Amino acid sequence: MKKSLMLYLFILAILMNVFTYMFYSREVKFGEERYEKTTKKLRDSINLVSTKLAEADYFSLANNENAQNYFDNSATGGKLIQYEKLIPVVTEKLFDLNSNPNGNPYTGQDKIEDKKFIINKVKILNHRWIIADYSNGELWGEVLLKYFVNDDESISFEINQSLLYQK
Structure with a gap:
């Protein structure tokens, strides 16, 4: 067992x-x-x-060699502008305009009921165009801007088209 x-x-x-x-x-x-x-x-x-x-990111200054070459004016006797440094400068300049009491003038919109329009997001598309998103807290829109880098290295903007969405 x-x-x-x-x-x-x-x-x-x-x-x-x-x-x-x-x-x-x-x-x-x-x-x-x-x-x-x-x-x-x-x-x-x-x-x-x-x-x-x-x-x-296809439409972006950071990825567009032709737009980047536009800022290389050293061949024509001008200054070389580095696009890496230009992008934050242009964006900051647009955001600084939000402090205007009447709102950012480059939204293409006036104040509505004491609510000013300010730019929220910016994308630099190439050496000439910017697309931006703006709002006043209730209404939203988008604007297509032209920007220019002047000889004195100042930046100027011009509204090309502005669109305000319905509620």
Whole structure:
């Protein structure tokens, strides 16, 4: 009886070891497959986001070599204007005009019910165009501006088109 009990316990221990080995080996394989699938999905997502970002940034002074070359006036005897430094200067100049008591004059809109229009977002498209988003807290709109870098390195703006959305 004692011998058969030891034999049953030995067989049971071997079976437990076999099942445990099979479970952990398949768990590792399953974990590796899951890791590969997740990694592939993440790479695809990163590629998709990178592509969308490149498409969204297509109209941007930072990515337009022809517009950047416009500021290289050194060949014609003028000064070289670095576009990397120009972008924040132009943006800051537009935002500084928001402090005007009548609102930003380059929104193309007058005050409505004592609420002034101010520019919220700016995107410099190339060496000549800017698109900006503006609002007065209730109404929203967009404006297309022309900008010029004068010889004295001052910046001037001109409204090309302004659009105010309905409520």
